Amino acid sequence: MIDLSTNYLGLKLKSPIVVSSTPLSDASDNVQRMEDHGAAAVVLPSLFEEQLNLESRALDRNLTRGTESFAEALSYLPDYEEYRATQDAYLAYLVQVKNLVSIPVLASINGATPGGWVRFAKDVESAGADALELNTYSLAINPTIPGKAIEAQLVELVRMVRKSIKIPLAVKLSPQFTSIPNLAVQLDEAGADSLVLFNRFYQPDFDIDALDVMPRLAFSRSDELLMRLHWIAILYGNVKADLAITGGVHTPEDVVKGIMAGAKVAMIASALHQCGIDQLQDIHDGLAKWMEEHEYASVDAMRGALSRRSVPDTSPFERGNYIKTLSSYTVRQ
Numbered sequence: 634m635i636d637l638s639t640n641y642l643g644l645k646l647k648s649p650i651v652v653s654s655t656p657l658s659d660a661s662d663n664v665q666r667m668e669d670h671g672a673a674a675v676v677l678p679s680l681f682e683e684q685l686n687l688e689s690r691a692l693d694r695n696l697t698r699g700t701e702s703f704a705e706a707l708s709y710l711p712d713y714e715e716y717r718a719t720q721d722a723y724l725a726y727l728v729q730v731k732n733l734v735s736i737p738v739l740a741s742i743n744g745a746t747p748g749g750w751v752r753f754a755k756d757v758e759s760a761g762a763d764a765l766e767l768n769t770y771s772l773a774i775n776p777t778i779p780g781k782a783i784e785a786q787l788v789e790l791v792r793m794v795r796k797s798i799k800i801p802l803a804v805k806l807s808p809q810f811t812s813i814p815n816l817a818v819q820l821d822e823a824g825a826d827s828l829v830l831f832n833r834f835y836q837p838d839f840d841i842d843a844l845d846v847m848p849r850l851a852f853s854r855s856d857e858l859l860m861r862l863h864w865i866a867i868l869y870g871n872v873k874a875d876l877a878i879t880g881g882v883h884t885p886e887d888v889v890k891g892i893m894a895g896a897k898v899a900m901i902a903s904a905l906h907q908c909g910i911d912q913l914q915d916i917h918d919g920l921a922k923w924m925e926e927h928e929y930a931s932v933d934a935m936r937g938a939l940s941r942r943s944v945p946d947t948s949p950f951e952r953g954n955y956i957k958t959l960s961s962y963t964v965r966q
Contacts, residue, residue: 635921636931639673641875641897642764642801642826644737646673649892649932650917653879653900654679654741654768657910661730666910668734671917675736676900679743679768680723680753720753724760737763739803743770750790751797764801767794770832773809780811788819795824803827803877807834813864817872827875828868829900830861852903857881862894867950869895869940885919892932893939 637648652675657663659678667675723740730738740757742750742765754765767790773783795802802824808831810816817828838849858881865876878891879900891899904912929935937943941950 635924635929636933637917637921637924639897639932641674641877642737642739642803644674644763644801646737646898648673648917648920649888649896649898650913650920651877651898651900652676652905652913653902654743654766655902655905657902657905659726661726661733663910664730664738665733667905667913668736670911670913672913673736673898674739674763675730675734676739676741676766677723677727677730679741680720681743682750720756724756727757727760727762731761739764739766741766741768741805743768751793754794754798758798758800762800764803764826765794765798766803766805766829767791768805768832770807784810784816784819787816788823791820791825792823801826803829803875805829805832805879807832808860808864809834814867814871817868817874821872821874825874827877827897828872829877829879830864830868831880833857833880852907853881853883855881855883855887858887858890862890863950865891865894865896866940869937870942885916885923888916888920889923889935890939892936895937895940897936 639646639649641649641651648671650671650673652658652667652672654676656678658667658675664675727738727740738761740760740762742753750767757765769787769790773780791802791804804820804825804827806813806816806820806828820828833853835848835850837846839845840847858878861878861880865878868876875897876895877898877900878894878896879902882888882891882899882901883904888899901913901916904916908915924930924932924935941947
């Protein structure tokens with residue numbers, strides 16, 4: 634009997650297959666289908682830090698109407714009415730989903746500064762979230778701010794949130810940091826229960842005819858998993874926090890690779906948008922079949938098998954991979 638169960642964030646999961654934050658989970662019937670087709674846990678869509686800020690500013694505007702205007706301060710954000718939900722609606726939806734499914738439900742907030750994170754963290758805990766994921770996303774565009782200052786701000790944010798709640802805390806990181814291992818250790822010490830690698834970097838496209846810069850959404854591909862595998866394999870065994878892999882998980886083999894790198898869970902989103910929620914069942918069944926064919930009795934038995942600390946030759950995780958890859962390339966005539 635194949636044992637697919639795993640422990641993540643102190644939660645007993647029936648498998649390592651978790652639905653990452655995605656608009657698909659904005660409908661409760663979709664979350665039910667995710668559970669029915671093999672999802673072991675679901676991360677709800679992120680509430681954006683800007684939404685919390687706007688809600689707070691809207692309240693302040695009503696209380697101080699006519700005293701001053703701050704229209705310019707709001708001009709860089711979408712209209713308040715355009716947002717999907719306010720904090721209250723988000724919390725109400727969290728309660729609704731918790732009452733519908735038996736799998737763990739994680740709340741998520743996306744931001745880059747302390748803002749209203751601590752208050753929101755307390756609220757989602759009270760609403761019954763099984764854990765909170767801090768979906769961090771910030772870009773270093775100010776040349777006067779050193780990288781260590783940005784990292785210090787993130788570490789302090791995690792420390793503040795950790796002190797404010799008792800439920801498990803996951804931190805979803807971007808890959809644009811000067812030293813990911815060092816930052817991981819700092820976040821570990823600050824109280825992160827899990828590190829989720831990595832947030833995808835959405836880059837705008839240029840309309841050269843209209844001279845405009847436009848948002849561009851592209852779903853992930855399995856080859857994007859390589860960078861995640863690299864860093865998960867390096868961090869495995871060097872931090873106490875659980876490791877989760879996200880961005881490029883599309884197949885049962887992708888899940889296997891993530892677990893062998895050292896991840897506790899593999900998070901899926903793009904594959905569901907492209908192939909439908911039913912894809913979860915295919916990945917779940919494919920994982921069990923692969924493990925049976927390769928004689929792995931449990932997920933725990935194969936975790937970290939290809940981590941940096943487990944393989945005899947560590948050069949693929951270091952400069953040696955760069956040298957071997959370039960020197961082995963042959964130009965076709």
